[in-house]
Amino acid sequence: MVVAESASPRTVARTVTPALHRLAVLLGVLALIAILGVVLSTRAVDDLTEGLQPASVANQSVLQDLTDLESAVGAWARSGDPGALDDYQQALARLPGHQQVVEQYAADDARLLGLVQQQRAAAERWLDDYAQPRVRAPGGAETFRMARYRNGQRLFEQVRAAHQETSGLFGSRVREASADATWRLRATIASVAVLTLLGWLVVGRSRRRLLAEVSRPLVALEAVVHQMAKDPSARARLDGPREVRSVALALNELADAQSRARAVEQKVTEELRVLDTARDDFVSNVSHELRTPLTTIHGYLEMVAEEFEDTMTPRHERILEASRRNVARLKTLIDDLLTLSKAENRTTTLESVDLVPLVRDAVTDVSITASGRGISLEQDLGAAPVMVLADRPMLGRAFLNVLSNAVKFSLDQGRVSVSLSVEESDDGATAVVAVRDRGIGIPAAELERLGSRFFRASNAVTNEIAGTGLGLRIVQTIVDKHGGDVRIDSEEGRGTRVVLRLPVQTGPS
Structure with missing residues (x-):
């Protein structure tokens, strides 16, 4: 029964577009937050890995350089070995570069910059008041002075103290930067997860709406189409979007x-x-x-x-x-x-028939006519039976008609060949009966008219060969009744080949 159509039904586009818009906006916001979170997290990680951590490592290198200087000064003071002076000069050459890295990073951090400057001042006092004068003085145990040594130790302890404060602040900054990068990454993941959940809810709601307004009417329409094949009186409901209706x-x-x-x-x-x-x-x-x-x-x-x-x-x-x-x-x-x-x-009555004797009987029936004109009949029927389901008299008449035509249209002293074979294919076995004559043939322009009622080839009429024009039509009708087909190849003046193909019987007879 057809349901009346409601006023102004919405189209599929008007039904689907709002859901697509909501989903597109949600995906856009999700992509924006994800990109922003990745950018901020990347920036924090870059600041940590490319700025803070290298500066912290450089600050440790400053202490190492000062320690190497202090060791070289002590070795010179104890032994007067010139090699100690070489170590001193190498460490002194490295120190400015490491200090520069630390000071460049600390330039934007007032507190850190103050500690770095204190550390540099303590190092310069140690160098100016103890290290430089000591390496310029003669080395060796005889030049050792306890007062000078103690002053050097006191100044270096100030260096150590200043470095310890600077390292402590660097460590604090590293921890803060790591925590900030971790927080930004977690915040990004949480935001994406929340928006994904929201998107899932929106998609679920849109899916239910689309199912109710579009999919279900289409499914119902499909069911009606299948039902109409069985019940012609079935009709579709006018429900759903305008296009579906x-x-x-x-x-x-x-x-x-x-x-x-x-x-x-x-x-x-x-x-x-x-x-x-x-x-x-x-x-x-x-x-x-x-x-x-x-x-x-x-x-x-x-x-x-x-x-x-x-x-x-x-x-x-x-x-x-x-x-x-x-x-x-x-x-x-x-x-x-x-x-x-x-x-x-x-109504065709089918029985299991062996084609070999059926074709042989047809050859025998035309043999007297053929021998009267000196026409030889060649048979290649094989020894194995070829079983088909057939109406024996009707199929025998079809073979007789084909052979009679072959003899009738052959030249005197000619030759007619008859063969029976079986072709195998994916669709099953097919029996192939082929009759070949070397007679007058059929004009090419008239081949497509073969099988028409009362049609006779022009050269057959010219040569006054008797016939009704119904023989081939009878053959085609009989073979069609048996589920087969007839194929004819002919060339005027060279002869004709007629092939009858019939499905071979499968299963028990």
Whole structure:
């Protein structure tokens, strides 16, 4: 039953677009927060790894340089070894570079800068008041002065104290930077997780709405389409977006048109059935009514031939022979019409048939006619049986027609070849019966008309070869009834090859 359409239904675009907009906005915000979080986290990590940590390492190197200087001064004071002076000069050359790295980083941090400057001042006092004077003085145990040594130790302890404060602040800054980078990363992950959950909720809500407003009407429409195949009276509900309702309305109109067409088709079928019955009756009645006078005419002709056998003039003999020939032609035409009518309309009774003896019998039936014209018949039927489901008399008539045509259209002293083989394919086995003659052939322009009722090739008419033009039509009809097909290849003046293909019987006979 068709449900009335509500006023102004929304289109699919108006139903889907808001959900897509919400999802797009949510994805945009999610991407923006993710990018911002990554940028901030990266900046914090870069500041930690490229600025603070190298400055902290450089600050430790400052202490190491001062320690190396203090060791070199002590070695010079104790031994006067010139190598100690070389160590002193190398450490002194390294010290400014490390101090510069520390001071460049601390330039933006007032507290750290103050401690760094205190550390530098303590180092310079130690160098100016103790280290430099001591290395300029002679070295060796005899130059050792306890007062000078104690003053140097006191100044270096001040250096150590200043460095300890600076290192402590550097360590604090490192921990703060690490914590800040970790917090930014966690905040980014949390924000992305919250927005993802929100997006999941939005998608779920949009999915339920789309299912209710778009998907379910489409599924219902699909179900109605399948139902219509079984129940022509089924109709689609006018539900869902405007496009779905339009499709449902068009489907209902199509179903109504099909119902009307089905009724017309049924009426035409009944009329065709009546016409077919009338045609069959007409053919049968006309054939019967024609056979009776033809039989009578044939009898009278034979009586005339016997009574005036020795007294007829050549002219009368020609007239009598022409009459006999035309009576035989009419009788053949009537027989072919009846055979074609039976092939087209009779219910085929199928049985398991071996094609080998059936084809061999057809060859035997035409052998007398062939030998009378010096035509040799070559057979290649094989020894193994080839079983098909067939109406034996009808299929035998088809083989006989093909062989009769091959002999009839062959030249005297010619040759006709008959072969039977089986072809295997994915669709099953197929029996192939091929008949090849070397006769007059068929003009190329007339090949497509083969099989038409009463059609005869022009060269057959020119050569006055008798025939009704129904033989090949009978063959095609019989083979079609058996689920096979007929293929014809011909070349005028070189002969014709007719191939009949039939499905081989499978399973038990």
